[in-house]
Amino acid sequence: MSTKNDAQSMHKCGEEERRERGGKRERERGRVREKEREREREREREREREREREREREGEREKEREREGGREIERERERERERERGGGGRVRERERKRDRERAREKERKRERERERDREREREKEGERERGREREIERE
Missing domain, CATH: 1.20.5 (Single alpha-helices involved in coiled-coils or other helix-helix interfaces)
Structure with missing residues (x-):
């Protein structure tokens, strides 16, 4: 009888070990998945930073275009003033x-x-x- 019990307890012991090992494997898989999720989050944050940088660059370009447009408008106004004063510089000359x-x-x-x-x-x-x-x- 004791042999049978021993066999049963061994079997149960093996199941527990397997469960533990299974749990270990699950924990390991969980860690791997978590690391993968973390890497994906980091990639997403990097993409977001890049999009933000691009928006800033676009904003700078837009400001530059506005400044250039403003300069052009200012030049045009200056030419207009010259005409009112008596023609453009070359014409007056x-x-x-x-x-x-x-x-x-x-x-x-x-x-x-x-x-x-x-x-x-x-x-x-x-x-x-x-x-x-x-x-x-x-x-």
């Missing part, structure tokens, strides 16, 4: 050049006119001189 040229031309014309006047004056003076000489000869 051309106008100034034209004005200077006109002034030079007028000055040349005046100088020619003065030269003609002097010439006429010399001629008149010469005529008077000759007239006086004739007058003296008559006397």
Whole structure:
């Protein structure tokens, strides 16, 4: 009888061992699954950080575009102010050049006119001189 009991207790003992081993295996599998879940969570957090960085970069790009657009608008306003003041820089420069040229031309014309006047004056003076000489000869 004792042999039978021993066999039964051995069998039960084996079952318990198996249960324990099974429990060990389950615990091990559980740890592995938990590690895998942790890795997956870490990957997800990394993806989220990357998306956040991308949003920030996009925000920076957007701000840069706005700044560039603002600069462009500011340049356009500056051009508009220039036109109101008397044309754009180049246009105004051309106008100034034209004005200077006109002034030079007028000055040349005046100088020619003065030269003609002097010439006429010399001629008149010469005529008077000759007239006086004739007058003296008559006397």
